[in-house]
Amino acid sequence: MEPADRKLFVLDTNVLLHEPLAAYSFEEHDVVVPMTVLEELDQIKDRKRDVSRDARVAIRTLENLLGGASPEQIINGVDIPARENHAEVSGKLSIFPDHQLNVSKASLPGDHNDNLIINAALHLQKQLAPRQVVLVTKDINMRLKAKGAGMALVEDYRTDQLIDDIRFLTKGFREFKGNFWDQVKDVNSQMVGRHTHHKVARSALDDEPVFANQYLIDEDSDFCARVAKVTDNEVDLIDYGRERLMHLETWGIKPKNIYQGMAMQALLDPEIDMVILTGPAGCGKTLLAMAAALETVIERNLYDKVIVTRNTPEIAESIGFLPGTEEEKMAPWLAAITDTLEVLHKHDENPAGSMNYIMEKANVQFKSVNFMRGRSIQHSFVLLDECQNLTASQIKTIITRMGEGSKLVCSGNLAQIDSNYLTSVTSGLTYIVERFKDFEGSANVYLNGVVRSRLAEFAEEQL
Numbered sequence: 001m002e003p004a005d006r007k008l009f010v011l012d013t014n015v016l017l018h019e020p021l022a023a024y025s026f027e028e029h030d031v032v033v034p035m036t037v038l039e040e041l042d043q044i045k046d047r048k049r050d051v052s053r054d055a056r057v058a059i060r061t062l063e064n065l066l067g068g069a070s071p072e073q074i075i076n077g078v079d080i081p082a083r084e085n086h087a088e089v090s091g092k093l094s095i096f097p098d099h100q101l102n103v104s105k106a107s108l109p110g111d112h113n114d115n116l117i118i119n120a121a122l123h124l125q126k127q128l129a130p131r132q133v134v135l136v137t138k139d140i141n142m143r144l145k146a147k148g149a150g151m152a153l154v155e156d157y158r159t160d161q162l163i164d165d166i167r168f169l170t171k172g173f174r175e176f177k178g179n180f181w182d183q184v185k186d187v188n189s190q191m192v193g194r195h196t197h198h199k200v201a202r203s204a205l206d207d208e209p210v211f212a213n214q215y216l217i218d219e220d221s222d223f224c225a226r227v228a229k230v231t232d233n234e235v236d237l238i239d240y241g242r243e244r245l246m247h248l249e250t251w252g253i254k255p256k257n258i259y260q261g262m263a264m265q266a267l268l269d270p271e272i273d274m275v276i277l278t279g280p281a282g283c284g285k286t287l288l289a290m291a292a293a294l295e296t297v298i299e300r301n302l303y304d305k306v307i308v309t310r311n312t313p314e315i316a317e318s319i320g321f322l323p324g325t326e327e328e329k330m331a332p333w334l335a336a337i338t339d340t341l342e343v344l345h346k347h348d349e350n351p352a353g354s355m356n357y358i359m360e361k362a363n364v365q366f367k368s369v370n371f372m373r374g375r376s377i378q379h380s381f382v383l384l385d386e387c388q389n390l391t392a393s394q395i396k397t398i399i400t401r402m403g404e405g406s407k408l409v410c411s412g413n414l415a416q417i418d419s420n421y422l423t424s425v426t427s428g429l430t431y432i433v434e435r436f437k438d439f440e441g442s443a444n445v446y447l448n449g450v451v452r453s454r455l456a457e458f459a460e461e462q463l
Contacts, residue, residue: 006028006029006030006091006131007026007029007030007131007132007133007134008029008030008031008032008124008128008131008132008133008134009026009029009030009031009032009134009136010032010034010096010117010120010121010124010133010134010135010136011023011031011032011033011034011037011136011137012037012114012117012135012136012137012138012139012142013036013037013040013041013044013113013117014137014138014139015136015137015138015157016033016037016041016054016055016058017041017044017051017054017055017058018054018138018157018391019157019159020054020055020057020058020061021057021061022058022157022159023061023062023065023080023093024080024083024086024089025086025157025159026089026091027088027089027090027091028088028089028090028091029091030077030091030092030093030094031080031091031092031093031094032093032094032095032096032120032124033062033093033094033095033096034095034096034098034116034117034120034121035095035096035097035098035099036098036099036113036116036117036120037117038059038062038095039113040113041055041058041059042059045059054393062093065078065080065081065093066078066093066095074094074095075094075095075096075097076094077092077093077094078092078093078094079091079092080092080093096120096124098116098117098119098120098123099116101119101120101123107119107122107123107149108145108149114139114142114145115145117135117137117142118135118142118145118146118149118151121133121135121146121151122149122150122151125150125151125152132152132153133152133153134153134154134155135151135153135154135155136154136155136156136157137154137156137157138156138157143155143156158426166414166424166425166430169278169414169430169433169434170211170433170434170437170444171444171445171446171448172213172214172215172262172276172437172443172444172445172446173214173215173216173217173259173262173445173446174205174208174210174214174215174216174217175217175218175219176216176217176218176219177218177219178218178219178220179218179219179220179221179223180216180217180218180221180223181221181223183204184200184201184204185201185204186200186201187199187200188200189239195238195239195240196238196239197228197236197237197238197239198225198236198237198239199234199235199236199237200234200235200237201233201234201235202230202231202232202233202234202235204235205235210227210230210235211227211230211437211438212227212228212229212230212438212439212440213226213227213266213272213440213442213443213444214226214227214437215227215262215445216237217242217258217262221242222241222242222243223239223241223242224239224240224241224242224244224245224258224261224262225237225238225239225240226238226240226262226265226443229440230438240265242258242261245258245261245262245264245265246258246261248261248264248265248268250264250267250268250288250291250292250295251291251292251294251295251299251344252291252344253287253288253291253344256284256449256451257448257449257451259279259283259445259446259447259448259449260283260284260288260447260451262445263275263277263284263285263288263445263447264288264292266443266445267288267289267292267296267409268292268295268296269443270296270302270407271441272407272441272442272443273402273406273407273408273441273442274399274402274407274408274409274410274436274439274441274442274443275289275407275408275409275410275442275443275444275445276409276410276411276429276432276433276436276442276443276444276445277289277409277410277411277412277444277445277447278411278412278413278414278429278433278444278445278446278447279413279446279447279448280413280415280447280450280460281413281415281416281450281452281456281460282450282451282452282453282456282457282460283447283448283449283450283451283452284447284451284452285411285412285413285447286336286337286340286383286385286411287340287343287344288447289383289385289409289411290337290340290341290344290383291344292381292409293306293362293364293381293383293409294306294344294358294362296381296407297362297363297381298358298361298362302381302407303379303380303381303405303406303407304363304378304379304380305362305363305364305365305379305380305381306362306363306364306365306380306381306382306383307365307367307377307380307381307382307383308337308364308365308366308367308382308383308385309366309367309368309369309372309382309383309384309385309398310369310384310385310386310387311369311386311387311389311390311394336385336386337366337383337385338355341355341358341359342355345358369384369390369394369397369398372397372398372401373397373401375401376401376403377401377402377403377406378403378404378405378406379403379404379405379406380406380407381406381407381409382398382402382406382407382408382409383409383411384398384408384409384410384411385411385412386411386412386416387410387411387412387428387429388412388413388414388416388417388422388424388427388428388429389412389417389418389419389422389427390427390428390429391422391427391428392428392431392432393428394428395410395428395429395431395432396428399432410429410432412427412429414427414429414430
């Protein structure tokens with residue numbers, strides 16, 4: 001590609017905080033980092049918050065790319081070397097000294113860092129015309145300001161965004177109209193252990209994609225199966241039956257709908273290493289996960305302990321002011337878990353005593369996500385709750401901690417994201433649903449329907 005045909009991407013600070021290796025993500029195009037961005041990274045790197053780690057990684061990445069270059073080369077651009085997973089990279093990286101710009105009447109007031117970065121992009125747009133200059137930022141308001149100031153091309157950073165609309169997110173099951181067997185001409189059935197396996201032609205399931213551990217149900221019969229294996233021409237199904245799933249029971253809890261039945265089957269299956277539960281508030285994600293945890297740890301002895309963790313806002317600063325041990329410090333953020341334990345034991349003669357006994361017998365531990373890095377968790381049932389507020393890299397940190405004989409359950413509601421920089425399509429929960437949808441060791445179930453109460457159900461539908 002000729003230099004004039006290459007786009008020039010101007011990166012905002014939040015792009016490097018979101019993805020410290022973002023410089024490698026623009027293939028054959030060139031990347032510019034304004035000096036104001038480096039100053040913001042310098043201010044953030046020493047904060048006592050998790051974002052400071054991303055700032056330091058971003059600074060080290062820029063140092064590795066530019067450290068051996070002369071000042072003239074850094075301003076004119078240094079070749080970005082190809083690396084693993086980024087073999088197509090062939091652009092240049094440069095630092096733009098935007099602090100030397102003379103603010104004109106056409107520019108934004110230079111008393112705010114966002115304005116300085118926008119002014120730098122406007123200057124490059126004017127200086128390099130007709131070459132395309134693109135400002136990349138995850139700040140919605142900054143994108144609006146830039147367009148209003150005359151920036152022709154402004155984009156969000158979407159390299160890690162796998163879908164464009166949350167409606168297209170894989171639900172983990174497919175529901176066929178009518179009777180499933182009316183659509184299947186040939187089937188080869190056989191007993192394998194306690195289960196019936198059906199091998200059907202791939203063409204019998206239409207042209208829609210089929211994934212490992214995807215559930216299949218229909219409207220008019222008792223049919224309910226899980227995809228065991230997919231080849232180019234054939235699909236191997238494990239037949240469970242709707243009636244059988246609806247009669248599952250774990251720690252005194254029975255499914256209230258077929259979606260909970262599918263989730264419970266996945267939670268209790270020791271062959272599935274990770275279960276992802278999504279759905280609206282009140283659909284039973286945490287209740288099913290905790291019931292399965294107690295069942296598999298205490299009754300079935302499949303795991304040694306239960307570890308419950310979740311993201312907590314400003315955890316590094318605020319957790320230290322709470323009294324007690326790490327478990328006691330985490331208790332306010334994990335009240336949903338204790339509420340669930342109360343529901344599971346509300347009919348006991350001494351509910352409080354039962355809860356304390358069960359938590360001790362199941363070795364239930366409350367842990368902070370920040371303290372999970374570097375660990376290797378063996379033979380444990382791990383529940384990662386409220387993970388819609390985690391980025392893809394944060395969830396990766398948890399998943400890569402899982403050792404031999406451990407099971408991970410990720411649950412969250414994509415309609416309740418609290419992070420300032422995440423949306424339903426950029427959440428780490430959405431990312432892992434799409435990335436793991438064809439992994440034979442994971443299952444994903446969208447729990448359709450609110451079962452908490454009629455009030456919660458009405459609120460979810462109408463508000």
